[in-house]
Amino acid sequence: MSEVKNILLVGVGGQGTILASKILTTGLMKAGYDVKMSEVHGMSQRGGSVSTQVRFGEKVYSPIVGKGSADVIVAFEKMEALRYLDYLKQGGKMVVNDFEINPLPVNVGAAEYPEGILEELSSKCDVLSFKAGEVAKELGNPKAMNVVLLGALVKALGGLDDIDWDAEVEANVKPKFAELNKKAFHAGYEL
Amino acid sequence: MKVIMSGNEAIARGAYEGGARFASAYPGTPSTEILENMPQYGEAVYSEWAPNEKVAAEAAIGASIAGARSFCAMKHVGMNVAADPIYTFAYTGVTGGFVMVVADDPGQHSSQNEQDNRNQAKAARLLMLEPSDSQEAHDFMKKAFALSEKMDMPVLMHVTTRVCHSKGIVELGEREEAEVPDYEPKIQKYVTVPANAKKLRATLETRIAAAREFACDCEFNRVEMGDTKIGVITSGVSYQYARETFGDDASYLKLGLTFPFPNKLVEDFCSKVDKVYIVEEMDPYIEEQVKILGIECTGKDVVPRFDELNTDIVRKAFFNEVPETYTTDKQVVARPPALCAGCPHRGLFYVLAKKAKKQSIMMTGDIGCYTLGSAAPLNAIHTCICMGASLSQGHGASIALRNAGKDTKVVSILGDSTFFHTGVNSLMDAAYNKGSNLNIILDNRITGMTGHQQNPGTGFTLMGQEASEVDIPALCKAIGIKEENIKVVNPNHLDEVEAAMDELLPKDEPTVLITRWPCVLKKFSQQDIDEFPTLHKTQCKIDQDKCKNCKVCVKTTGCPGLINSKDQVVIDTTSCNGCTVCKQVCPFDAIEEVTL
Incomplete structure (x- = not known):
């Protein structure tokens, strides 16, 4: 059995992990891979921690990424990277959006947002961190942050340059946002 | 054509291709997107949201009796509501x-319990199919209608969260039309008076025997022979985890049709392997059947009986292997879901929590976003058991406390959709039997938690047509609640909410408080815009010169739109919806409302 690649996209409900994983999975399918993706809907969307799991290869059975098996983890929020650290494969890569969203216990003063997350992650594994919202803002709209992160993810995975990502981005966003998102993808890829 | 589909999208597509003409459901995670995906097939398949699962099942049963291929969909606990019709429909065929x-929810991602409804297929005697991924969800659903007709049995399509919400590649097909015959009454088949029902009970055994024979040699149950030292029997998504755990070093009996149980097929498979392993989520449904056949096997003695499975768990169960992982000593803060910024429930809960500091109040709750009112800092929901229960529990509690001489008041809280689901009957109980609870109906103009489905109070149908709207105050009055005991308020106006509570709470008879303001995440209709003109037109802003950094706003409302740091509180302009609850609770008048 050829190797199956595992990807985790983690963040906070409403951050746009779903669009990024949709573009990714359709691109992979067209390139001839078997693809499975899993996400959980419902109550977790109300500001909770969310994860989208993508697996691809010649033949994929389970839709779920196991602990210690993610080739790449893309964290849309910094603390979520730390929460899912145990899913990273030995030698795997972390792509981290340097951005904080206070969870409810921090906001009401019952807990403190942990400090030094990026340093902690960097001391353990290969980390690429940047402010994706600001990259997107420079391109014209901070909301394209998710596609910037997607570009960085595709780069981190490697070996997926034959896929026409521009076409996939275009097919999955409104026409008026197509140019912006294509630029966002490339900006993320070049980081 | 190949497309990527979730299991739910694939079920909808399979129903269309299988010739369905009627579909009904009440939304519930993880099943909701099945019906949400039906309107695209609207010319061929009529689809609707029903007020509850029992109604959805009965409507689909009616369509079947009329001769049309039909289906209903629900989350696992919805089947309890729909159990009454389905247990007898199994008799009639x-x-x-x-x-x-x-759709079961192993692991309780979004549910109040974790019940294995495969047991209900056995108890009700329904032909059960268990797909393991999106392609099978599509294929099984497509074939289920003809199978149901051939066996003269209703089909239970059993899926789980990881089948519903996982996506995979699906090869699509064409629709197969099934004509609706001219109507002919079949009184002996469908009128289940005892004289008929006793005969139907006997013929049901004949139908089950025929279906069991079919199950032993059908496309739904598949043998994959590999190494014969280990034989794995599995069904649903558990097959995927088993396949990854044992690879080609085992043989598999992958079951897709699991009631009636294919005894002969199982016996035959087990005779060809040295050891039998059973991999299944939740209850030992397959394992018990295998053991009844006198076959030794390993299953729930190593595989967990609750929570969902995954490859890691199956690997640990059978090989005691644990993956190597990175670890950290840093503490990660939990991120529990919270009521959204601008949620119209917050104002109501704020006032209720304030009242509960001054007097003893029991707060019975229900199923919906508002269950989050139970969390700190509001702590204003004390129970959550099942749909509609808040009002009936509150009624029972109010009588019990009153008769025991306690001065605890009872407040019951549920949403508009939950009120239509089964809350109406509960309120009828309170009115009829002279309870004394305050019944609060949070009318946010939509079914919120499952992602904004229309309901009988919103004025629109699933297929996007305009519809009649339930008049909630008039309905409460018609049920028997006195007109002077029914109040409608804007929940964002705390004074208004408090005045209504002050008036209703002391009464020794059932009362109703209706809050009317739309869910902030809702796509507003023209009617909403006309009725609530300030929607999304204002935001709140903190005047940092006046702010004393006392944190009362964050600590009493728990609003995620208030960003709290040591030095100051600021309002997040991307999430504030101008509900003004924070403005009203600020002791220093430091928050202002600004028009956008």
């Missing part, structure tokens, strides 16, 4: 093929 799609 079908005319048009009938499928009940039931």
Whole structure:
């Protein structure tokens, strides 16, 4: 059995992990891979921690990424990277959006947002961190942050340059946002 | 054509291709997107949201009796609501093929319990299919209608969260039309007076025997022979985890049709392997059947009986292997879900929590976003058991406390959709039997938690047509609640909410408080815009010169739109919806409302 690649996209409900994983999975399918993706809907969307799991290869059975098996983890929020650290494969890569969203216990003063997350992650594994919202803002709209992160993810995975990502981005966003998102993808890829 | 589809999208597509003509459901995670995906097939398949699962099942049963292929869909606990019709429909059998799609939630991602409804297929005697991925969800659903007709049995399509919400590649097909025959009454088949029902009970055994024979040699149950030292029997998504755990070093009996249980097929498979392993989520449904056949096997003695499975868990169960992982000593803060910024429930809960500091109040709650009112800092929901229960529990509690001489008041809280689901009956109980609870109906103009589905109070249908709207105050009055005991308020106006509570709470008779303001995440209709003109037109802003950094706003409202740091509180302009609850609770008048 050829190797199956595992990807985790983690963040906070409403951050746009779903669009990024949709573009990714359709691109992979067209390139001839078997693809499975899993996400959980419902109550977790109300500001909770969310994860989208993508697996691809010649033949994929389970839709779920196991602990210690993610080739790449893309964290849309910094603390979520730390929460899912145990899913990273030995030698795997972390792509981290340097951005904080206070969870409810921090906001009401019952807990403190942990400090030094990026340093902690960097001391353990290969980390690429940047402010994706600001990259997107420079391109014209901070909301394209998710596609910037997607570009960085595709780069981190490697070996997926034959896929026409521009076409996939275009097919999955409104026409008026197509140019912006294509630029966002490339900006993320070049980081 | 190949497309990527979730299991729910694939079920909808399979129903269309299988010739369905009627579909009904009440939304519930993880099943909701099945019906949400039906309107795109609207010319061929009529689809609707029903007020509850029992109604959805009965409507689909009616369509089947009329001769049309039909289905209903629900989350696992919805099947309890729909149990009454389906247990007897199993006796009568079908005319048009009938499928009940039931989505279990192992691991309780978004549910109040974790029940294994495969047991209900056995108890009700329904032909059960268990797909393991999106392609099978599509294929099984498509074939289920003809199978139901052939066996004269309703089909229970049993899926789980990881089948519903996982996506995979699906090869699509064409629709197969099934004509609706001219109507002919079949009184002995469908009128289950005891004289008929006793005969139907006997013929049901004949139908089950025929279906069991079919199950032993059908496309739904598949043998994959590999190494014969280990034989794995599995069904649903557990097959995927088993396949990854044992690879080609085992043989598999992958079951897709699991009631009636294919005894002969199982016996035959087990005779060809040295050891039998059973991999299944939740209850030992397969394992018990295998053991009844006198076959030794390993299953729940190593595989967990609750929570969902995954490859890691199956690997640990059978090989005691644990993956190597990175670890950290840093503490990660939990991120529990919270009521959204601008949620119209917050104002109501704020006032209720304030009242509960001054007097003893029992707060019975229900199923919906507002269950989050139970969390700190509001702590204003004390129970959550099942749909509609808040009002009936509150009624029972109010009588019990009153008769025991306690001065605890009872407040019951549920949403508009939950009120229509089964809350109406509960309120009728309070009115009829002279309870004394305050019944609060949070009318946010939509079914919120499942992602904004229309309901009988919103004025629109699933297929996007305008519809009649339930008049909630008039309905409460018609049920028997006195007109002077029914109040409608804007929940964002705390004074208004408090005045209404002050008036209703002391009364020794059932009262109703209706809050009317739309869910902030809702796509507003023209009617909403006309009725609530300030929607999304204002935001709140903190005047940092006046702010004393006392944190009362964050600590009493728990609003996620208030960003709290040591030095100051600021309002997040991307999430504030201008509900003004923070402005009203600020002791220093430091928050202002600004028009956008």
